[in-house]
Amino acid sequence: MDLHSIKVACSSCNLRELCIPVGLGAEELAQLEQLIPFRRRVRRGGTLFSAGDPFTSLYAVRSGFFKTCITTVDGRDQVTGFQMAGEILGLDGIVQDKHSCSAVALEDAEVCVLPFDKLEQLSREFSTLQHHLHRIMSREIVRDQGVMLLLGSMRAEERLAAFLLNLVQRLHARGFSKTEMVLRMTREEIGSYLGMKLETVSRTFSRFQEDGIIEVKQRYVRILDADALQRIVNHGDTDA
Known part of the structure; x- marks a missing residue:
């Protein structure tokens, strides 16, 4: 897994509308771009983060495909979700400041790293960004409920x-x-x-x-x- 100190230009990213708020002004967008210092590449089969790792960042999938999974008591891997370009990984770590699942690349992938402390600070300044974060979290809750419905009925x-x-x-x-x-x-x-x-x-x-x-x-x-x-x-x- 390689770390690349490449500046990410959100304004020219083709996933912008899926990943960040459309309503951000030029100045707000510039600050958000400064927040994202680098991208991380994860090879197929590589792990972006593992269960128990300290939570520091959210990850916006720029390319590739991931699965999230947990290890059950009897040692089996239970898949909890599949994530693709334009979706966010790492929300599971917010509650306890550590990740509760692992994220594994199903193909060569690249993510934008969003340090959560800086993202949280910026969201307090820009209501549009804060609202967008809340929508992302709500979407994950709804998705989890949908999976429960699938499994239960x-x-x-x-x-x-x-x-x-x-x-x-x-x-x-x-x-x-x-x-x-x-x-x-x-x-x-x-x-x-x-x-x-x-x-x-x-x-x-x-x-x-x-x-x-x-x-x-x-x-x-x-x-x-x-x-x-x-x-x-x-x-x-x-x-x-």
Whole structure:
């Protein structure tokens, strides 16, 4: 993992609208750019931070893909989320000043490092930035609630359908196709996140393909019938 002392120009970043408040003025934006002293590159399989590490910064994903995970009592890795460009990592460390999970790169990635003490100070000066931070935290809470709903009340088909729809919608917001994607995570990691066994994940992918809902070639997935996926999520109209 390399540290690069490269100044980050937020004003010219193509992820600006996803990552920072749109309403910041030129002076406020200049101060925010000064706050971000460098970017950090993390190679595929490398760790951005580990559970128990001291919390010092938030990380805005500039490129690449991450998973967050915790180690269970019996030593298994439980995936708690997947993060992509324009999303924020490290919020888990705010409460206890140390990270409660680990963030691992699923492909070569780069993040902007935002020292939290300076970010907090700046947010007190700019209400727009403070409001944006609150929105980010709220979004994480809502996402956690969504995962609890997936694990608590949905069957296998509903879980995978909701996961695929959410993923392709997030990618589309970043300029990618709204029907095609390359999964950066393994089937096993998807199963860990959705509370499903590997065989169940593979079987459900196959069933969706047989039904003409998706096309799958290894990690490439093309959604052929998004409405069918949405109906599965809304009504659970398949027999598990």
